[in-house]
Amino acid sequence: MTSSPQPPVSLSPSRAGDFMQCPLLYRFRVIDRLPEKPSPAATRGTLVHAVLERLFDDPAAERTAPKARAMVPGQWARLLEARPELAALFEDDADGERLARWLREAEELVERWFTLEDPTLLEPAERELFVEAELDSGLRLRGVIDRVDVAPTGDVRIVDYKTGKAPRPEYGDSALFQMTFYALVVWRLKGVLPRRLQLVYLGSGDVVTYDPVMADLRRVERKLLALWDAIRRATETGDWRPRPTKLCGWCDHQAFCPEFGGTPPVYPLPVQSTGPGQNGPGPAMS
Numbered sequence: 342m343t344s345s346p347q348p349p350v351s352l353s354p355s356r357a358g359d360f361m362q363c364p365l366l367y368r369f370r371v372i373d374r375l376p377e378k379p380s381p382a383a384t385r386g387t388l389v390h391a392v393l394e395r396l397f398d399d400p401a402a403e404r405t406a407p408k409a410r411a412m413v414p415g416q417w418a419r420l421l422e423a424r425p426e427l428a429a430l431f432e433d434d435a436d437g438e439r440l441a442r443w444l445r446e447a448e449e450l451v452e453r454w455f456t457l458e459d460p461t462l463l464e465p466a467e468r469e470l471f472v473e474a475e476l477d478s479g480l481r482l483r484g485v486i487d488r489v490d491v492a493p494t495g496d497v498r499i500v501d502y503k504t505g506k507a508p509r510p511e512y513g514d515s516a517l518f519q520m521t522f523y524a525l526v527v528w529r530l531k532g533v534l535p536r537r538l539q540l541v542y543l544g545s546g547d548v549v550t551y552d553p554v555m556a557d558l559r560r561v562e563r564k565l566l567a568l569w570d571a572i573r574r575a576t577e578t579g580d581w582r583p584r585p586t587k588l589c590g591w592c593d594h595q596a597f598c599p600e601f602g603g604t605p606p607v608y609p610l611p612v613q614s615t616g617p618g619q620n621g622p623g624p625a626m627s
């Protein structure tokens with residue numbers, strides 16, 4: 342049963358990224374909750390994350406590359422059991438060749454991780470950690486951190502696995518934004534400034550690290566408050582603008598997007614009229 346549309350009450354790095362990419366995409370995902378087709382790349386990411394998480398259930402000495410590789414088919418079966426709709430990804434794959442290639446790619450990504458980190462030397466404090474914290478303004482931030490390591494000195498490292506390739510430096514901001522977002526949440530929850538943010542790119546075999554300072558957290562907090570303000574305004578006025586970019590090629594909602602000749606569904610939330618002197622879709626007051 343699907344619940345009726347509600348105004349957004351919290352922000353995660355992915356949804357913040359959606360709004361920055363295209364406000365209308367944010368509306369389709371968060372308010373209309375339009376269904377999206379599962380993608381092979383995103384599902385492979387989920388599968389690889391599951392293997393890297395579960396591997397730490399075993400004693401340190403048994404966390405080997407062949408063992409992790411061998412876990413891939415079993416974790417795929419678990420994923421399918423939890424989300425049967427994923428079977429649609431391979432329903433036209435009569436001879437199983439595409440599925441076999443896709444599983445092989447997942448195994449290669451898992452194997453590459455061992456060239457970047459050594460799980461026999463790691464004892465994560467947390468894995469797949471759901472975090473939620475409230476800012477002074479009342480804005481709730483939430484998300485899932487792939488791994489948290491805590492050194493004997495108490496230093497905290499936040500680790501995120503990416504199954505894609507490391508972006509060129511000029512495009513690396515969104516990943517760093519996500520990590521600083523998590524650093525802010527950890528700071529709010531525990532009063533600890535994470536010593537290091539670490540992005541592990543399994544697609545290209547790169548590890549990118551950043552040691553944040555308080556000014557980074559304050560900057561990301563200001564940015565999130567401004568974003569939330571814009572989201573709140575759009576929620577109230579129903580004014581969600583499309584922002585076309587080359588990323589539209591990956592958008593599942595072109596059929597509803599005016600940029601592609603479509604019409605969005607009827608806006609499901611009450612629209613507040615804007616008062617005199619306020620910005621909004623109403624007539625300007627002199």
Ligand code: SF4
Pocket residue numbers: 363365366583584585586588589592593594595598599600601
């Ligand atoms: S197709 Fe592009 S502009 Fe339209 S909703 Fe999707 S991301 Fe936004």
